[in-house]
Amino acid sequence: QKEVEQDPGPLSVPEGAIVSLNCTYSNSAFQYFMWYRQYSRKGPELLMYTYSSGNKEDGRFTAQVDKSSKYISLFIRDSQPSDSATYLCATTSNDYKLSFGAGTTVTVRA
């Protein structure tokens, strides 16, 4: 079993819709949670970084962590065609080694 499970999708939504992405993890030692965005033929770029349970908001993006259920979410409000990419969740414990989910491919239709 992988340490981080992520539904690969693909997910296709109309412009303006809310995109909801989710991951689950198995290791209780994971304390730091990240979302990366990866455009086609590019490397991943950090989108959101959270520590501890709760919500973190940055513009149209909201990251949510529920440590009790080991569940990580990313919400994109008012989605735009430029949001079309693969979104990767990642997490780490104190050893700094990132464990990534498989990524969810999102297409926002104009």
Next chain:
Amino acid sequence: EAEVAQSPRYKITEKSQAVAFWCDPISGHATLYWYRQILGQGPELLVQFQDESVVDDSQLPKDRFSAERLKGVDSTLKIQPAELGDSAMYLCASSLRGTLQETQYFGPGTRLLVL
């Protein structure tokens, strides 16, 4: 804006051949990472350097893969001999000191196809 540079961007090789990938991290970044990303999966760490020293190569298939960062700046990842299962994207990333709250900045990757 400073970026991580990688070359080549694409590489096609035949199995049993040797291949090498190069990475130039963001200037001043002490920590350098090599990841392998198989199509449809997330990146997996192969090796981590702190300056010129390897701090983690537990997932590096050492019978065929080698990595070096001789002067603590740029780095080379080599595969010899390449196998069909090595087809993947090889990503290089760097961070300032490798601490928990630092961002890892990824390069564009080298896409390897082994025939």
